[in-house]
Amino acid sequence: NAGVTQTPKFQVLKTGQSMTLQCAQDMNHNSMYWYRQDPGMGLRLIYYSASEGTTDKGEVPNGYNVSRLNKREFSLRLESAAPSQTSVYFCASSRGRDSFPNEKLFFGSGTQLSVL
Amino acid sequence: GQQVMQIPQYQHVQEGEDFTTYCNSSTTLSNIQWYKQRPGGHPVFLIQLVKSGEVKKQKRLTFQFGEAKKNSSLHITATQTTDVGTYFCAGPGGTSYGKLTFGQGTILTVHP
Numbered sequence: 257n258a259g260v261t262q263t264p265k266f267q268v269l270k271t272g273q274s275m276t277l278q279c280a281q282d283m284n285h286n287s288m289y290w291y292r293q294d295p296g297m298g299l300r301l302i303y304y305s306a307s308e309g310t311t312d313k314g315e316v317p318n319g320y321n322v323s324r325l326n327k328r329e330f331s332l333r334l335e336s337a338a339p340s341q342t343s344v345y346f347c348a349s350s351r352g353r354d355s356f357p358n359e360k361l362f363f364g365s366g367t368q369l370s371v372l
Numbered sequence: 373g374q375q376v377m378q379i380p381q382y383q384h385v386q387e388g389e390d391f392t393t394y395c396n397s398s399t400t401l402s403n404i405q406w407y408k409q410r411p412g413g414h415p416v417f418l419i420q421l422v423k424s425g426e427v428k429k430q431k432r433l434t435f436q437f438g439e440a441k442k443n444s445s446l447h448i449t450a451t452q453t454t455d456v457g458t459y460f461c462a463g464p465g466g467t468s469y470g471k472l473t474f475g476q477g478t479i480l481t482v483h484p
Contacts, residue, residue: 291474296381298460299415299474314471346414360405360417361462361472 258282262347262364269337269371277332277367279347287352288330289314289361290322292343299346305330306352337371344368376463378475386483391448393478395461402464404437404444405472409458418446451482 260281269275281288289304291314301314303322311322319341321333330349334341345367350359375398385391395404403422407415419428421437421444428435434447448455458479462472 296476298378298476299462301471301473304471315473360420361407361415363414363416365414 260347260349260362260364262345262367264367265365267367267369269334269369271338271371273337274333274335275337276334277345277347277369278329279331279364280329281347281349281362282328283349283362284327285349285351285362286327287350287359288324289348289350290320290330290332291346291348292316293346293366294343302332302345337369339371342369342371376461376473376475378461378478380478381476382479382481384481384483385451387453388450391451391455391480393446393459393461393480395444395446395463395475397442397463400441402441405462406435406444406446407460407462407474409460409477411457413457415460448480451480453482453484456480456482 263278286307290302291299292302293299300316302316302320303311303314305311305324308327311324323331347364348361350361352359377396379394383391403420405420406418408418409415419435421435424441425439426437432449436445444461446459458477460477461475
């Protein structure tokens, strides 16, 4: 099993360009997440999808959009990239069943994005 | 909203020394999780604590959940170079199921 697969691994953009980060999981998980990681700030939730067909904002959603394409795939789009969006982006997934405490997250290997 | 504070931000130890990182929440947590991220890697789940006062061990790692369920700690006995990385705690991020709020992380450096 590949687990959570993110593409691309590295990307350099110019201010104002757009791009989509792709994420797919093969664990039949219900919930998927996008986090960004900046030095000294831990992991901050951008958007999440509790189940197929639903998405919701996290702590830092401004400047991003998401699409839960199907149960496997959850993409993150930057419509007009800004230098403040330079970060490492992680996709994650979890089983997300309501009858349990928070399920553990499985993370992808990350995307290092630089916006010049 | 829910905040999870983690200290220290950095810790440098000599191999063989012990290490502890602390996590504090502004509100009572239903559970807390710990993750480890190796340099250049992605976070990997270590453990989840659910019960008040719970203590769990994984070899040289000891995890505690406070009696009031507002704080937690991770203690590593006799650190090894393989322990290098960033350790994060994470708690439920509000009422929405599945959301986690991560602490800022503690970066551990182990000098051989």
